Amino acid sequence: MEVTWREAMRRALYGAEGFYLRERPDRHFRTSVHASPAFAEAVLRLLLRVDAALGRPDPVDLVDMGSGNGLLAARVLAAAPPDLSKRLRVTAVDLSPRPGDLDPRVAWEPEAPYGAGGLVIANEWLDNVPLDIAEMTPDGPRLVLVDTSTGEERLGPAPGPEDLAWLERWWPLRSPGERAEIGRPRDEAWASVIRRLARGTAVAVDYAHLAGRRPPLGTVAGYRDGSAVPPTPDGSCDITAHVALDACAAAGERAGAEATTLTTQREALRDLGVTGARPPLALASTDPAGYVRALGRASQEAELIDPAGLGGFGWLRQSRHREERS
Template identity: 60%
Template sequence: MRGSAVARGWREAAEEALYGPDGFFLRPEGPAGHFRTSVHASPLYADAVARLLCRVDAALGEPAELAFVDVGAGRGELTAGVLRALPPQVAPRARAYAVERAPRPVALDDPRITWTASVPHGVTGLLFANEWLDNVPLDIVEVDPAGVPRLVRVREDGTETLGPEPSRADADWLERWWPLPPEPGFRAELGGPRDAAWAAAVRSLERGLAVAVDYHHARVARPGFGTLTGFRDGRECRPVPDGSCDLTAHVALDACALPGAELLSQRAALGALGVFGGRPPLSLATTDPAAYVRALALAGEAAELTARGGLGDFGWLVQPVGVAARGLLVDVADDEEQ
């Protein structure tokens, strides 16, 4: 039942507001109509992911079918970009899966792309989730006047009230990953559903690499009042679960991490994949002015993707599955950081 008079947990409310029959992410304009991700910032991003897919291909021994699984695919922008960027020796073996609940866009006619509402199982290759986990709905707790964390209930108009204490499982997660001081008003987002969603996505791979990219925070520096917010028409707005806006919250990627995972910044990861924001040499302006202008434009795009205080601070959670991580990303990124 919907209506401003009905209060329910944020997880239930956000699930319907984002993915229900009139949900935000099922709108024709797609996410790109309301906010800009790394995918939309520059084709350099898809090029870098394609290079990572090629490294995974080599580590897997060049399988007959190489999967690229784009989780939270939006309207397929990253999927199509990665396929376009693959070299001739890899492209014929590639098969892409765009995982998204919205219908397949009419313009996305590449037969190598399978449009699906769920993550495929048993594939070999690269699973890549760009800004997916931040839209996996979760519940929120707030410390009441007695110092006790309680679930936050929300109506469709955004009005909040405090409800019961969280379940034992949620309380255990809170104690381990986001302990709150017993002071009224402190809030936390209960990340268990995201941990479970990421673990299920990783399990879907037979062999390969799983990567989650998102804005995040670590246990040593969790925000005191949570991170839930909304986005509409390119601007941040009050989070209201009525389907009119995106509902998003930073991800506790450290809690999502499984054994063997590595967490690094987007700046380091893209640097390891050849994306740098350095200015092209001025000598090029003399010898080839047109090439200099093109290189300058690409340098600007690379700078946006790797900027400190911006997209460069995004976290990359890197999880190898049945392959050695060396040479894929992490050790190369470590070298770039030195």
């Protein structure tokens, strides 16, 4: 069956037999959360900053968008100091079934709550929000249609007016054969997060690209069992595409964000105390076991901030300081 890529991704990932409703994603690919507990510890330090800026409210929220198996939410909750822990309200947001071993203090919801005050973290969530693909032709952009069982493609109709406007603003196509992934659904998804945040900070962490450096042939990819596979939208694999985070940032500002920072994971985590620094060699003589543990920790941190790997991810941080009043 031939459909647009947005519809194909929706069915393949979130349909009745979709990949994310049937599979545990951590069995197929590794995120920063799985790479090291240092990531959750950095998120906790950011939450503590947000909590202090808000005046240490009771409750204070942590919302984990696209929570997967709930590991990030559970790790932050487990590591929270007593004063924060007793006020902390944790919500994991995911369409998959709740893991049976998840801490019962973590609420499990299919969508972000309204009125949260605290920190919303969306780690590798936006890249799985379905979107359409357009290809430039001599007659202008055309949508790409895909066979959901084989992955074969052909050109379809022109995008609608809103998508054409998005392309012209954020990912203009100039030469025949160039492709763009129409990120308007990601903008809308992120804007919804900002609107539902009463006070605090929302952070999106993802594969990203910015205007002027868009990949000319797009980024749609498939993953299964830890390896890249052809992105066939039949429900057998993860389907992902990098995120135009600058477009999401603009959408968040239209939705009410009052402060925006767009940077890399390397810079964001270094600001939160993740350095990858090796332990002093003298420790190997005085505490060999401690040295080995510290060396392992340094290696994990180095992976998180490696600019050629996870450290190259984009970090979009947006805040709201005042609640809207009706």
